[in-house]
Amino acid sequence: MTDNKFKEYIETLKEKINYHNYHYYALNKSVISDYEYDKLFAELKSLEESNPELITDDSPTQRVGESPLDDFKQVEHKNILLSLGNVFDRDQLTNWYKKTAEALNTKEFDVICELKYDGLAVALTYLEGLLDTGATRGNGVIGEDVTHNVRTVKSVPLNLFEKPSVLEVRGEIYMPISKFEKLNFERVAGGIEPFSNPRNTAAGSLRQLDSKIASERELDIFVYGIGYVEGIDPIGTQWEQFQYLKQLGFKINPHNKLVGDLDSIIEYCEYWSEEKNKLDYDCDGVVLKVNELGMQNLLGNISREPKWATAFKFPSRKSKTKLIDIGINVGRTGSLNPYAVLNPVDVNGVIVKRATLHNQDYINDKDLRIGDQVIIERAGDVIPKVLNSVFEERDGSEIQFKFPTICPSCSYEVIRIEGESTVTCLNVSCPARLERSIEHFVSKVAMDIQGMGPKIVRTLIENELISKLPDIFQLKIDELSSLNGMGQKRAENLINAIDESKTRPFSKFLVALGIPYLGAESAIILAEHFVDMENLLNATYDRLLNLPSIGDKIAQSIIDYFDNPSNLNMVKSLNGFGVGRVNEFSKVEEGPFTGVNFVITGKFTNFTRTEAVEYIKERGGSVSNRVIEKTDYLLCGEDPGSKLKDAQSKEVKIIGEMEFKEMIQTDHDNT
Ligand SMILES: [Zn+2]
Structure with missing residues (x-):
């Protein structure tokens, strides 16, 4: 191939991949199989590797940056990003509609109804069709340059299907709830504190200097408007803007609706108020915009709020109640986890009695006191959290919480390692730690032993039938059936379930051991690379660190875990009972299906x-x-x-x- 032909070939390849990206990530439809897509991608990557001078910024291989930035640059927005006024109920909504109609000197006018995403507003600027800058909203005038992270969002096109000379679009970057739950599942399995909600996780990911973090978080975007444009024919309505943006390759929400009267607006708001939980993203209301841009100009803005748009807010997920007490749970790694005991309160349809308080600093920083009136919030299916105390309502009877200096379970002295936020009981035979580690071992994410819930675990420990993990596999039917409330049938079922758990694959066994920071996905990677326990025990720190998605924290934790003779003995003893011996992966030859x-x-x-x-x-x-x-x-x-x-x-x-x-x-x- 001549140089020019070769260049053209690479361009065609990129266009093909961009086209399929658009169908997959923006439209949720695949035209080709993942396998074919992966092959196109691999071909482009290898051509670029041998011809690095041909790599361009808009290449689909260039979404993640090589090295972290030193700091964030500031970006001044071409047009100010406005903030919306709110309406909270039907009456206020009706009022807004009537006032707007009056100002427009008409009875009815077209309105765009859009879901209001609980994400992070961004402005993306394209020059001649190429993504130039991605910036956060900031204060509406000046935002932060987060281009390196925006590029990792696969539904953000790097190169548009048409090329206006300048185009700035506005949208909301969010983390899909399914991805958020997957991420938290992984963190919890690894003994790491889960993230509190998708919004903060998305915001935190965008504000990273290293784009690798954002790229792993699988963020997504909905684009909802044009902030500035040069070099195209004028567009008359908001609805036509959507069609144009779609044509350029942007992801537009399919639930956007153009309606012509107040009743239809109310219907849309009421419908989504009920149905919002079925969506894979958090939304807290509906945005209403006058469709005709001419009318928008006529109406104008008051200070920074447009008169031509408003947000209908869904009922809140926050409530106020009394903090009755602060309790402490001892986790399986020995961490002392404080929680709030609350006066039961209804938060948007769910009765909440407890909420997490994370750690000592959380209580101190927020100055939470027993007896305080507190605001709690429930986001998604996550454990409710205490947002703040209402200081104004204190009467002096509130009590400051003293964080325990001894373990509430075993009375050993607890320590707080410098630089860490958790206070830990270091007693390896602490009964609470044993209880938690058994609960974890038998749980669904691990060995999945059915019928062995926390109550049974406690009974078994109290009756001294279990004092370490391998004891589970030496339980006898007659020992169990004589326990209070157990009986012959349930005892038999439990023994069968315990026996059946021996078929769990190696990766589940690794999760079950409760090695700090080792989550479900990392365990699968270990199982894939080491296949069985013998191999894993021979792994060095460097070898572990070389594996995908195994960081130094996990690698060190694995080494430390198996360096401890009592852990090693326990694993050997479990293996001796035939536990954790099923290998889901086998050693493989190199070939086109390697890793598949x-x-x-x-x-x-x-x-x-x-x-x-x-x-x-x-x-x-x-x-x-x-x-x-x-x-x-x-x-x-x-x-x-x-x-x-x-x-x-x-x-x-x-x-x-x-x-x-x-x-x-x-x-x-x-x-
Ligand atoms: Zn303890």
């Missing part, structure tokens, strides 16, 4: 299942018996089993016999 995991179900016409397994393994892929989050493909034949349902619910890519044949065929052609 398949699950197979059903019957095939042109090959047997054994042959399919061989095809995959010959090419370096692996085959598992169970569909997990990390499964890449379900190879599905005639009469599939329950794995098909599992794959659908876990959104695992499903391929049929023909597609599979093509995959092994194309790879064959390439070699």
